[in-house]
Amino acid sequence: MVAARGLTKRFGDFVAVDGIDFEVAPGESFGLLGPNGAGKSTTMRMVGAVSARSGGDLTVLGLDPDDHGPRIRAQLGVVPQEDNLDGELTARGNLVTYGRYFGIPRSVCAQRATELLEFAQLSERADAKVDELSGGMKRRLTIARALVNEPRLLMLDEPTTGLDPQARHILWDRLFRLKEQGTTLVVTTHFMDEAEQLCERLVVVDHGQIMAEGSPAELIRRYSSREVAELRFGTDRNEAAARVLAEVGDRLEILPDRVLVYASDGEAILEQVAARGLRPTTSLVRRSSLEDVFLRLTGRSLIE
Amino acid sequence: MSTTTLPDGAAPEAPVRRLGAWYVAEYRLRAMKAYGWTIVVGGLGSPLLYLLGLGMGLATFIDTPVASGPHGPVDYVVFVAPALLVTAAISVATEEFTYVIMEGFRWRKLFWGVNATPVEPSQLAGGIVIAVLVRMLFTTVAYAVLALAFGALGHPWTVLVLPFVGILGGLAFGLPLMAYSAGLTEDKGQFAIVQRFIFTPMFLFSGTFYPLSTLPGWLHWIGWVSPLWHATQLGRVISYGESEPGWLIAVHVVVLVGLIVGGWLAVRRRFTRRLRA
Known part of the structure; x- marks a missing residue:
């Protein structure tokens, strides 16, 4: 066509x-x-x-x-x-x-x-x-x-x-x-x-x-993991928390308001986060979406 | 899905290639029905007011004849009628070739909708002009008929010709204006400026109410650049045989046709550029 x-x-x-x-x-x-x-x-x-x-x-x-x-x-x-x-x-x-x-x-x-x-x-x-x-x-x-x-x-x-x-x-x-x-x-x-x-x-x-x-x-499948753990530590603490999480999951994305941890099992990530003594103010596990693909490909969010 | 209304093998755009402009004109004429009342009341009311007010009222104070034909001086109303008729056509142009264009490109973006169909930008522009022509024809015919009824025509048969002189004037002013409107991306009151600083002075200083020669020489240029003056003079020559040298009649025709052709070329170019960027 x-x-x-x-x-x-x-x-x-x-x-x-x-x-x-x-x-x-x-x-x-x-x-x-x-x-x-x-x-x-x-x-x-x-x-x-x-x-x-x-x-x-x-x-x-x-x-x-x-x-x-x-x-x-x-x-x-x-x-x-x-x-x-x-x-x-x-x-x-x-x-x-x-x-x-x-x-x-x-x-x-x-x-x-x-x-x-x-x-x-x-x-x-x-x-x-x-x-x-x-x-x-x-x-x-x-x-x-x-x-x-x-x-x-x-x-x-x-x-x-x-x-x-x-x-x-x-x-x-x-x-x-x-x-x-x-x-x-x-x-x-x-x-x-x-x-x-x-x-x-x-x-x-x-x-x-x-x-x-x-x-x-x-x-x-190609550009992201199956699940994503979204962690919020508060605006000025995300970077510091991310340093501690460097080894956790397949990949990390640090956004101004949250840290995204990519992994096949999101719940397991939450446990590892807790094991490292970090207490995110909110945390959530979700399936990867095209938003994550876009973030991976361009380093930016779709909606800015 | 397929286009099922056409016989097998026929090009799906074939009818539009021939008739695209007419489809647009059809739409515009239907849209005019929304303000059809204004068109009719304005079309009949303004000649009534002007012919009565100027012809019967003002004329009674005018002792010196302002114009004459081959058989001597003519009544004032006979002198002004062609000018008023052309002005009416130009007024239609100032309404239709400004806000309608802005609405189509910007306010309602209607032209962009048409643009996605097989209709080409030049056909879109052409259709708008056709619809305005129809409205102008209504207005100028109404004017000519009322002028005839008021005894404001030198020769009764000119009732058949004067409407077309009016349309010449209307398009000579209207098409360049349409090209201007098609280039505007924002309404910052330009149309009000056109109305106040172009249309109104032109109306007052184009030999409309008195011969251009009455004005001091340094104002004559307004007449020379004014489609209203050129069309009015043509109308006067036709209506009561105003004595105008042959070369000047030729100038009137050349200026009017030149503005129409130049205006149309500019309109086509602007429509195409804007819609096909």
Whole structure:
């Protein structure tokens, strides 16, 4: 569906995307995980055929976006980072109007709008003005809008940023259904839980470059341990405690507010900590996540 | 999923290549329905007020004829009607080519939504212009018909031509303004400045209410750079046969067409640059 080789985007002297390679197979849900400013949205714009690349090769649906922009966009669904719905129109009106830009007859748009409102769980709000809808509803409507042309590839840029936990789960559920129906998804996110929920395979991006690639489970296996013990000793005592813990576990990360000890058995680590006479103010054992992968790869947190 | 509305083998973007601008125009015209009332009331009310107020009211105090055609002096209302009609078209342009553009790029980001579809930036810009043309046509036709009813046209048949002169003036002012708006990333009150320091002086000093020659020479340049003056003079030549040398008529046409073509090229360039960065 998508193939990028050495894909590069420069804005003047600034290199936003620095020679990245990736492929997306039909039916796959593929993610770009990275902090804000990593070049994810720029990559999405190039794949979406609205931004010309500065270098490298790119094919989308087998076509070069430089030559076949309209044909590619006719078969894509795009959910942008910021909603750009028409607040003056109703939910239904937004879907019908948008369908027209794809040259779909008004009657067909109307019929699809009804189906898509159902899918987005917005049937009851079909005739409400968009300005009156909640953030989560707007987001679902934007996804419904992106499906109005029955796209072969759905691209979502930070789909749940700014939503409350409940709204995020509803949205993930909808996207999961699309996945089950075989829709190909490309998702960018800076939330590791979102990447874990939605992506079968992902690339970790930082400073416009790909740091690692694989399924969430693979990445965790490769770059982290099975469990993590999170210890808090208080802001000015973390470093000192870490020196005592140097031999404990597979690896240590010292963050400003806590010390992370990576190991296959977290509970065992807590015992070793206690045996060394350290009394953390709080401690917790959890499974490794993509956050740990990112920390390992870049030395930084995803959300700063 | 596949695009099922098209016959096998047809390019999925084919209808949009031909009709993209019309889809945008269709959307804009529907959006105008939200303020359709203002369009109709403004479109009919402002000519009524101006033609009555200036033509019937002010004119009674004017003893010296300000203009004349081939058959002698003409009524004041006949003199001002073409200017008012062109002004109406330009007012539409100042509304539609400013806030609508800002809303599309920035406030509601509607243009970015369109940008993700097969519609190209130039088609988006074209569709907006088409919709504004429709609104201008409504406004100028209403003006011309009311002017006819008030006896403000030199020749009745000019009711069919003057609306298009108005549109020439409206676009000659509007397209460069649209290009300007498309380059703005923030609203710091620029549109209010355009209204106060460009539109209003232009309205007052473009030979609208009295011939440009009445003004001291050092103010004439305002007329020469003003699409309002050029379109108004054309309108006067057509309406009552204002005696204007042939070369000057040619200048009016060249300036108006030049502004329209130059403005449109700038609009296309700005839309494309901004949406396809």
